[in-house]
Amino acid sequence: MSGFAEVASGLAGRSVASVDDLSNQELAFILAAAADAADHRERYTDTCRGLIMASLFFEPSTRTRLSFETAMLRLGGQLVSAVDVGATSLAKGETLADMARVVGGYADLIVMRHPWDGAARVLAEYAGVPVINAGDGGHEHPTQTLCDLFTLQRERGELQGLRIALWGDLKYGRTVHSLAWALARFGATIVFRPGAGLAAPDYVLSKLASDYGGELVRGDVLSQAEGEGVLPVDAVYVTPRSPHQLAMLPHISAQVELDRGLDALYVTRLQKERLQAAPGGKPGGYPVVDHRLLRTKGFEKSVVLHPLPRVDELSLEMDSDPRSLYFKQAHRGVPVRMALISLLMGRAPAVPQPREWPQDDWRPVAHQPYMHDTGVKCPNERCVANQPSEQRYLPQRFSIVRGTPLRLRCRYCDHEVVAAVVATAEGYDEPSSRRKYHPATSRWAAAIREENLLLFDSAPSAEAQGFHAGADA
Amino acid sequence: MTTQTIVFHDARVLDPGNGVDRVGDLLVRDGHIVHADPADADGALHIDCHGLVLAPAFIDLHCHLREPGYETKETIASGTAAAAAGGFGTVCCMPNTDPAIDSVEHLGVLRRRLSGSARVRVLPIAAVTLGRKGATTVDFRALAGRGVVGFSDDGDYVGSADVMRGALEACRPLGLPVIDHAQDGGMVAGGVMHEGEVSRRLGLPGMPAAAEDVAVERDIALARLTGGHVHIAHITTAAAVDMVKRARDGGVRVTAEGTPHHMMLTDADAMSRGSDGAARFNALAKVNPPLRTAGDAAAVVRGLADGTVDAIATDHAPHAAADKAGSPDRVAFGISGFETALAVMLTLSEQGPLTLTQIVRCLTAGPAAVLGRNAPAFGLLPGRPAELVLFDAETRWTVEGAKFVSMGKNSAFEGRRLRGRVLATYVNGCCVYCSGDLASRCTGGALSVSQPASSGLLQPHPNAE
Numbered sequence: 048m049s050g051f052a053e054v055a056s057g058l059a060g061r062s063v064a065s066v067d068d069l070s071n072q073e074l075a076f077i078l079a080a081a082a083d084a085a086d087h088r089e090r091y092t093d094t095c096r097g098l099i100m101a102s103l104f105f106e107p108s109t110r111t112r113l114s115f116e117t118a119m120l121r122l123g124g125q126l127v128s129a130v131d132v133g134a135t136s137l138a139k140g141e142t143l144a145d146m147a148r149v150v151g152g153y154a155d156l157i158v159m160r161h162p163w164d165g166a167a168r169v170l171a172e173y174a175g176v177p178v179i180n181a182g183d184g185g186h187e188h189p190t191q192t193l194c195d196l197f198t199l200q201r202e203r204g205e206l207q208g209l210r211i212a213l214w215g216d217l218k219y220g221r222t223v224h225s226l227a228w229a230l231a232r233f234g235a236t237i238v239f240r241p242g243a244g245l246a247a248p249d250y251v252l253s254k255l256a257s258d259y260g261g262e263l264v265r266g267d268v269l270s271q272a273e274g275e276g277v278l279p280v281d282a283v284y285v286t287p288r289s290p291h292q293l294a295m296l297p298h299i300s301a302q303v304e305l306d307r308g309l310d311a312l313y314v315t316r317l318q319k320e321r322l323q324a325a326p327g328g329k330p331g332g333y334p335v336v337d338h339r340l341l342r343t344k345g346f347e348k349s350v351v352l353h354p355l356p357r358v359d360e361l362s363l364e365m366d367s368d369p370r371s372l373y374f375k376q377a378h379r380g381v382p383v384r385m386a387l388i389s390l391l392m393g394r395a396p397a398v399p400q401p402r403e404w405p406q407d408d409w410r411p412v413a414h415q416p417y418m419h420d421t422g423v424k425c426p427n428e429r430c431v432a433n434q435p436s437e438q439r440y441l442p443q444r445f446s447i448v449r450g451t452p453l454r455l456r457c458r459y460c461d462h463e464v465v466a467a468v469v470a471t472a473e474g475y476d477e478p479s480s481r482r483k484y485h486p487a488t489s490r491w492a493a494a495i496r497e498e499n500l501l502l503f504d505s506a507p508s509a510e511a512q513g514f515h516a517g518a519d520a
Numbered sequence: 521m522t523t524q525t526i527v528f529h530d531a532r533v534l535d536p537g538n539g540v541d542r543v544g545d546l547l548v549r550d551g552h553i554v555h556a557d558p559a560d561a562d563g564a565l566h567i568d569c570h571g572l573v574l575a576p577a578f579i580d581l582h583c584h585l586r587e588p589g590y591e592t593k594e595t596i597a598s599g600t601a602a603a604a605a606g607g608f609g610t611v612c613c614m615p616n617t618d619p620a621i622d623s624v625e626h627l628g629v630l631r632r633r634l635s636g637s638a639r640v641r642v643l644p645i646a647a648v649t650l651g652r653k654g655a656t657t658v659d660f661r662a663l664a665g666r667g668v669v670g671f672s673d674d675g676d677y678v679g680s681a682d683v684m685r686g687a688l689e690a691c692r693p694l695g696l697p698v699i700d701h702a703q704d705g706g707m708v709a710g711g712v713m714h715e716g717e718v719s720r721r722l723g724l725p726g727m728p729a730a731a732e733d734v735a736v737e738r739d740i741a742l743a744r745l746t747g748g749h750v751h752i753a754h755i756t757t758a759a760a761v762d763m764v765k766r767a768r769d770g771g772v773r774v775t776a777e778g779t780p781h782h783m784m785l786t787d788a789d790a791m792s793r794g795s796d797g798a799a800r801f802n803a804l805a806k807v808n809p810p811l812r813t814a815g816d817a818a819a820v821v822r823g824l825a826d827g828t829v830d831a832i833a834t835d836h837a838p839h840a841a842a843d844k845a846g847s848p849d850r851v852a853f854g855i856s857g858f859e860t861a862l863a864v865m866l867t868l869s870e871q872g873p874l875t876l877t878q879i880v881r882c883l884t885a886g887p888a889a890v891l892g893r894n895a896p897a898f899g900l901l902p903g904r905p906a907e908l909v910l911f912d913a914e915t916r917w918t919v920e921g922a923k924f925v926s927m928g929k930n931s932a933f934e935g936r937r938l939r940g941r942v943l944a945t946y947v948n949g950c951c952v953y954c955s956g957d958l959a960s961r962c963t964g965g966a967l968s969v970s971q972p973a974s975s976g977l978l979q980p981h982p983n984a985e
Contacts (some may be wrong), residue, residue, distance in 0.1 A: 054539075072539055144693075148747070172695075175771050260555065260903050408539030412904055413897035420665030440693040442664075444893060458893070471982045472667060473635045475628030483983045491982050497948065498643065498667065499635050517982065 059393030062171035062178040066189040072408040079401040080386035093123035094394040101154035102128040118384035147173035165431040165459025192225040212238040217247035219318035231259035237284040242333040258411040337362035414446035427462040466502040479513035531569030537885025551949020555902040565965040576898040577609025578883040582833035589618025594838035597637040602926035604953035606858035607909035607942040622647040664694040672699035688748030697751040707731035714787040714810040736760040752776040758819030765828040777833035780864035808853035831887035838928020856928035866940035
């Protein structure tokens with residue numbers, strides 16, 4: 048484990064494109080600094096004097112942008128901003144890399160919200176100054192997650208072993224993606240309770256199952272009858288550190304968790320702007336949180352969080368309930384962002400060590416990089432690597448995720464491609480008739496050395512690149 | 521993959537890249553590090569690691585495996601076995617083979633051989649120019665798509681600044697470094713050793729420190745111009761370390777590696793005294809770039825300690841005995857380095873300012889950061905495949921090149937007492953090296969070496985079936 052003070056110097060100059068860019072100790076450190084900034088704001092005043100933050104918002108945002116800008120002004124720094132620039136710069140076809148290099152020359156820190164998944168990762172690679180992701184498409188929103196963790200930690204006393212239900216739009220709600228991954232690292236048990244047709248995307252659950260050491264059980268939310276005293280849930284994630292007999296059906300697992308009581312409900316609004324003309328049409332069956340729900344068994348002690356703005360999913364009567372934390376949560380955005388900015392700028396004052404300090408500096412499992420170009424494309428059409436302007440320079444990049452099935456994970460947006468067939472990278476000098484491909488489920492997937500392993504999303508694409516069916520294909 | 525369950529007891533578990541430094545147990549099951557209570561490990565192999573260090577397997581950015589073309593000096597099998605014995609789980613091999621790795625076809629030749637016989641993970645580096653002649657650049661994009669991790673004409677400087685500029689521009693969007701053998705070719709032509717007091721006393725043609733300084737300065741300027749990533753291989757001069765530090769502070773994407781021999785040895789070690797008392801050239805210490813002055817060596821060590829120099833690289837350059845014999849100008853450049861790298865660094869650390877943590881960082885997280893997106897995943901954390909090295913940081917031993925696993929017995933440290941020995945190495949869940957010294961610490965079985973997944977050892981071959 049690193050010394051407490053060393054963590055601060057390790058954060059200086061870094062970018063935060065994903066919540067997984069931060070280790071558990073780094074997350075804990077940022078939360079400790081946020082507590083310090085909330086309680087002793089004067090210690091942070093003017094720590095960033097002379098620095099400029101560029102806020103680039105390619106999508107409308109009020110809350111996030113204002114909270115970032117307030118944080119920077121409280122730190123004594125200054126701002127340049129380009130707000131709602133979607134229509135101008137994007138339309139001109141300027142690449143993110145060019146914009147990163149230009150703005151990186153103006154400012155000491157860039158905060159960006161962008162409609163493409165993985166855009167912040169690309170910006171961070173090219174800017175030369177720290178970049179903070181303020182929301183990239185439907186992918187992640189790591190600073191909102193910091194605010195959520197901060198609120199949970201302050202209200203509950205600790206983060207470890209939390210039992211939480213994620214509620215509502217789990218498909219487009221990027222805040223819940225970052226939050227689920229972060230909570231899993233602190234040993235949380237997570238119940239997924241989506242609205243109809245708004246279940247958490249496969250890639251979010253797949254990463255949860257493969258990278259954080261816990262177990263995931265999935266079910267079909269629609270097959271479960273509502274109103275029979277059973278909470279209709281879609282999936283349950285159970286941490287490895289609180290051993291517990293996982294039932295085969297998620298609603299039974301959820302019931303087990305409910306009987307033990309949920310610590311928190313995390314509610315999100317329907318992201319209407321991201322809702323494509325969806326199959327099935329109307330977004331019906333959106334679960335509402337009100338007094339009635341919070342009186343039912345298992346919810347008596349649940350605090351309620353919401354990243355705001357809300358629509359109808361959170362009843363107004365909840366505002367006076369002491370368990371409602373969403374306005375506190377919103378106000379805490381400023382100290383959290385003050386702490387993060389001052390740490391990334393290397394300007395934070397000394398922070399007192401918190402009571403809850405993770406002994407192991409845990410990080411999610413890292414996967415081996417996939418270094419070959421076999422024509423595999425990220426399946427996510429909103430991925431930054433699939434945008435015409437970016438494709439001119441940005442290669443598709445993946446990691447190899449071992450397991451069943453064998454798959455490639457996009458390094459920008461975390462979406463996954465299941466490998467259909469495999470081959471070996473040896474023998475580029477040989478005639479193509481000698482190059483064979485095999486099913487990804489065959490023993491060859493394990494037998495071929497990882498650095499030589501070629502993966503294809505289909506047999507025809509392997510053939511298009513000069514490989515022929517092996518005897519088992 | 522090893523199915524054996526192994527419990528490493530009471531080791532110092534040190535993984536600076538992941539913020540791990542604790543004394544305790546580590547459990548490996550089915551080739552993976554697991555979160556479990558060692559008391560539950562029934563039928564496991566127990567290794568008493570009291571006083572030993574457990575770190576992620578080392579990553580070497582710079583070595584010569586000699587295949588294809590120079591199998592009398594080293595083969596992939598012997599070279600990677602030596603790497604495993606030195607604690608390395610991943611090595612990057614230089615393309616100065618015959619043929620040079622300058623095309624997809626030549627890369628295929630290398631890959632086929634690697635797949636059959638490499639004991640550790642080998643990441644190929646391709647040449648910058650065709651035939652390493654410094655004139656026409658290779659097809660960077662095609663090679664990057666086939667999994668090379670960098671480009672280098674190592675052994676020779678890319679003489680044309682324009683060619684180097686083009687290479688940096690082409691590699692920038694690929695996210696790959698251009699690795700620079702930074703030494704002006706004209707200035708060092710015919711040189712045998714560092715130009716200075718010792719070369720004058722021996723009457724040998726010298727290679728001036730300035731040849732490296734001008735080369736580093738040029739390539740920093742080109743990196744600044746293009747935004748590309750230049751990696752300075754085997755940095756040796758105090759001035760060059762200073763330039764890298766300033767350039768990096770100014771935002772230029774420049775990284776650097778230092779070798780154990782350039783840090784411990786000086787040009788005085790290139791001179792030995794015969795039984796008659798006469799000074800003569802020590803051919804084992806002939807290396808390119810040459811061993812410099814004590815001041816330069818200290819500057820590289822300081823660079824490592826303050827983070828200017830990112831990585832420790834071996835520049836493992838094995839040669840047959842015949843290549844290292846004869847007149848000073850005919851002797852081949854190079855030192856066989858895998859099996860002494862860790863011990864040299866640990867011995868150096870006795871005099872400061874380097875710490876064990878810094879050494880391990882510069883053998884793991886440091887080189888991983890240089891490789892960037894192509895870096896192998898590493899870390900002594902639950903859920904990951906076991907990829908680790910177990911070493912004794914205290915015991916002293918005497919270097920005898922003749923006992924090396926490598927075919928290259930040419931060690932410049934011959935006869936020296938060094939501190940620290942590797943006891944076991946794991947790559948991707950498989951034990952690829954274990955020392956006989958470990959047997960007395962084992963209970964419940966013995967550690968056995970297994971080959972990592974390798975299509976070449978399985979019959980039939982994936983391309984034959």
